[in-house]
Amino acid sequence: MAKRSNNINYQILALVSNNLKLARICNQCLTLTHKSFLILFLFFQLSCEQEYSWKLQQSNIQTLVVDGIITNENKAQSIKLSLVNSEINKPSVPLSAAGVSVSDSLSNYFFTESVSEPGSYFSAPFQAVVGKTYTLKVKYQTKVFSATATMVPISKSGAISTYWDDSKQLFKFVPEATSEPIMIQTTYDWISNPEYTSKYGSIKAGETFYFLNNVDASKIFAPEKEIIYFPAGTKIIRRQYSLSTKHQAFLRSLLMETEWRGGVFDVQQGNVSTNISNGGLGFFGACMVVSDSLSVSKN
Numbered sequence: 001m002a003k004r005s006n007n008i009n010y011q012i013l014a015l016v017s018n019n020l021k022l023a024r025i026c027n028q029c030l031t032l033t034h035k036s037f038l039i040l041f042l043f044f045q046l047s048c049e050q051e052y053s054w055k056l057q058q059s060n061i062q063t064l065v066v067d068g069i070i071t072n073e074n075k076a077q078s079i080k081l082s083l084v085n086s087e088i089n090k091p092s093v094p095l096s097a098a099g100v101s102v103s104d105s106l107s108n109y110f111f112t113e114s115v116s117e118p119g120s121y122f123s124a125p126f127q128a129v130v131g132k133t134y135t136l137k138v139k140y141q142t143k144v145f146s147a148t149a150t151m152v153p154i155s156k157s158g159a160i161s162t163y164w165d166d167s168k169q170l171f172k173f174v175p176e177a178t179s180e181p182i183m184i185q186t187t188y189d190w191i192s193n194p195e196y197t198s199k200y201g202s203i204k205a206g207e208t209f210y211f212l213n214n215v216d217a218s219k220i221f222a223p224e225k226e227i228i229y230f231p232a233g234t235k236i237i238r239r240q241y242s243l244s245t246k247h248q249a250f251l252r253s254l255l256m257e258t259e260w261r262g263g264v265f266d267v268q269q270g271n272v273s274t275n276i277s278n279g280g281l282g283f284f285g286a287c288m289v290v291s292d293s294l295s296v297s298k299n
Contacts, residue, residue, distance in 0.1 A: 066282035071289045074127040080120050094119025099139035104132050136284040147275045151286035154242035160294040170229035177211040183241040184209040190234040212248050232298040241287040249273050250283045
């Protein structure tokens with residue numbers, strides 16, 4: 001009888017032990033289930049998107065932007081004026097009805113707004129001179145903005161250089177720096193080639209190159225620019241602009257926010273430098289220009 005009682009006790013202990021193990025396994029399963037549910041809940045919460053309408057503070061302050069370069073070419077000089085758009089990613093607003101003048105130590109040159117190009121102001125033909133300092137004045141409503149610029153000389157560079165690309169069976173322009181800092185603007189006119197005009201979708205195109213006296217990682221490792229290729233028979237017009245120290249500083253800060261941005265060594269974003277007083281933006285410059293041209297031949 002005692003032996004049978006012991007067997008019963010062993011069976012009860014075994015049953016209790018198995019139940020404890022089963023309970024422990026169930027508890028672990030429930031814990032894992034809870035954890036999995038929590039992870040899935042957080043995943044779906046974080047992956048959900050909800051559209052918000054940001055209410056940005058609108059400013060009543062209208063900021064003037066100046067875009068103007070006078071040159072040593074005897075022509076109608078031009079100054080473009082605009083106001084910063086209060087809406088993000090919207091183009092600037094042309095500024096009309098402003099009083100615009102440029103003066104040196106001897107003369108005053110007054111600018112008149114174009115009827116067909118609002119915000120563009122043109123003078124009677126005059127020629128700026130190397131070594132002289134010119135002062136721009138813009139009167140708009142109750143505010144007066146001003147800027148000064150001194151024209152520096154530029155040496156005549158070598159002949160226009162091109163490179164024939166065998167893989168594309170087309171030419172490309174090869175910019176060459178001079179001993180001074182310069183800005184080079186090129187225009188490629190292939191109107192005489194209807195086939196290429198149809199393929200490119202335009203009769204001409206242009207590029208701008210900058211050679212500044214600065215060493216910046218963002219400049220050295222800037223993103224690659226699109227190269228414009230052109231066929232034989234294209235007419236190249238090259239315009240080289242001299243750059244003063246202030247003009248270089250403006251272009252450097254502008255390029256850091258535009259062409260040089262997106263490379264390996266981006267700098268912290270900042271405001272582009274300006275020589276416009278009274279809170280204005282943009283730049284007024286005086287540049288000596290050297291122009292030449294070339295008709296591209298495959299020979």
